[in-house]
Amino acid sequence: MSQKNGKIILIVDDDDVFRNALSMTLTHEGFETTQASNGKVARDVLGVKEVHAVISDINMPVTGGIELLHYARKMKPELPFILMTGFAELKETQEAHEIGARGFLPKPFKREELMSILRECLDPPKAEPAREENQDLLYCKLSIDEFVSGHEIKYDIFVRLSEKKYVKVAHQGEDIPVDRINSYKEKNIRYLHMRREDFKRYMGFNLTLLPLVSAKKAISPEKKRNFLKHTSDVLMEHLHLAGVDEEGFQAARVVVESTTSLLAEPDEMMSVLEMLNTHSDHLYAHGLGVSTYSVMIAKKIGWKAPATLSKVAMGGLLHDIGKKEIPREVLMKPRRDMSAEEVQLYETHALRGMEILGQVATVPSDILQIVMQHHENCLGLGFPMRLTKQHIHPMARLVSVANEVCNRVLKGPSCMNLSPMEALQRMFSMQREKFDPQFLEALMNIFNVPVPDLKSEERKIA
Ligand SMILES: [Fe+2]
Known part of the structure; x- marks a missing residue:
């Protein structure tokens, strides 16, 4: 004693x-x-x-x-x-x-x-205590949907009270009843947290499982979609917080390969896109959305080589990775509400993204071009280089169409709550010169949006 x-x-x-x-x-x-x-x-x-x-x-x-x-x-x-x-x-x-x-x-x-x-x-302690430092980098968030009833949780679970305070609320090995999870959802608790070192192991586990889940016929498409959504969410969180390294890039490859194989079933496309709007974090959902639309366009125009599809899908998934260096409060604003300085900062994300990925030796240059040029447009009015159509990489032209549709359809600061059909109609009627017509029209065909025959319209007017 x-x-x-x-x-x-x-x-x-x-x-x-x-x-x-x-x-x-x-x-x-x-x-x-x-x-x-x-x-x-x-x-x-x-x-x-x-x-x-x-x-x-x-x-x-x-x-x-x-x-x-x-x-x-x-x-x-x-x-x-x-x-x-x-x-x-x-x-x-x-x-x-x-x-x-x-x-x-x-x-x-x-x-x-x-x-x-x-x-x-x-x-x-008299001095500034260490635990008062920003703790956000020590923890990772996990959607509450991942806590399945009756399953022993494999890691300690924390709740975030502020950027300086995380509190453990459950120990490794505990079971969490489903009614408790449901009560959190009712109270609008979306995320719980785990330590970053646990998170890395957790991510590795999911990535090992993803190709097996995607390939297994006995698993329902809905379960596959959910698992893909979750794994991509976890991956994007990791890449945004910890940065992109060789390991992270290979992890992204696993995710896009599974996305591509899931999209082999045509009915799955709409389901995957619908699911994306249930993501809690639009920044992460956007990457998977652009990847999905990009693969759809590429397949429609007949790009079949797996290596090509993989680059398009990877470029779509990672095109906005440069945003990890832009403050969230800027990213949350619609562009029209940004100050001139904020617009300038925002527009650096394409170049930042290319620099981040450029440090990973195995990233193909096509992907770097997609990331760098996804905001260029065919009229030469995009950023950062104001390139005109013939100078923009074809894959970047493709991804820029997917990016614009996602901005209009998926949750986010510039979301207009449009259906893909409405978004495509507006893009065609108001902004078609900005986009490469072969990619825009391919997507319109996928969604059964009629492509007006402008030449005959013009002839009629004449
Ligand atoms: Fe972007």
Whole structure:
């Protein structure tokens, strides 16, 4: 048993057995404890007794932990308040962070976790603490849809409270019931997080599985689509946050090969495109969308060689990778709302993308050209080089059509909520000179949009 340290901890929990066990642990570590079976009793204790920290449960009868936290912040703003959280209490955890809870302990916790959080709260370092640094680069987000009922989760799961604070809400090995997942969805929680080092392993696992899933006849097309969507989401997140290296590029190859093989079934095209609008992050969905449309166009005009289709698909998937270096707040704005400086910054993404991919030795130059030129247009009014049609790489001309359709159809800052047919009609009637007609018309044919015979129209007018 440790020597007494003179600190008194108030333990608030309606579970007598748990409360007593926690009290014994703390006593063993040299603390004195006092106990309360709910928030109301705890308020009474705080009124008459000096304590140095509170460790409280969230859900308790009469008065819960959040209400108690409100009271404690008002009456004793400096008192360290630690909440015991669970995977069931994500919303409350976020709320508690905003109110000012000092620490969080995911139940069940180990003695070391308890002691570490108590030390942090009772004895905060004088200098700027390391954990106050931006934590976003240490974690990766995962769509809530990936947490399947009854499955043992393979990694610790965190909730993001702010860029400086992530809190563990579930331990590796726990099962998560489906009703809990559904309740999060109802509360609009879209993402949970895992540590970046776990994420890399998780991504590797998915990428190994993807070609097997795509090839297996027994797996339904819907399940294949969902898995493709998820894996591409995970990959794009990784490439945007960690950068593109040889490993990342090869991972992208696995994703586009599976996309291309899935699109071998014509009925799948529309389903894949519909699915893209259910992505939570439009930036990632856009890459897969442009890749999908690009492959459709390429196949329609008779580009059959797998290496060609692969380049088109890869160029489509990665065309906007340069945006990883542009602040999100700029990317979230429609172009018409950007300032002149923001437009200038935004327009650097094509060149940045080429530089990022150019550092990976195995990226073919055709893909670099797609990335560099996907905003050029046939009239010579695009960026960054203002190239005219004959100087733009054919694959870039193709991807620029796919890019424009996606901007009009898929969720995003410039989305017009159009169907692909409406988008193509407008592109043809208002902007056709910007695009290479063979690619625009190929896509119109795919969607059964009639291509007006302009020459005979002109003859009629004459
Ligand atoms: Fe772009």
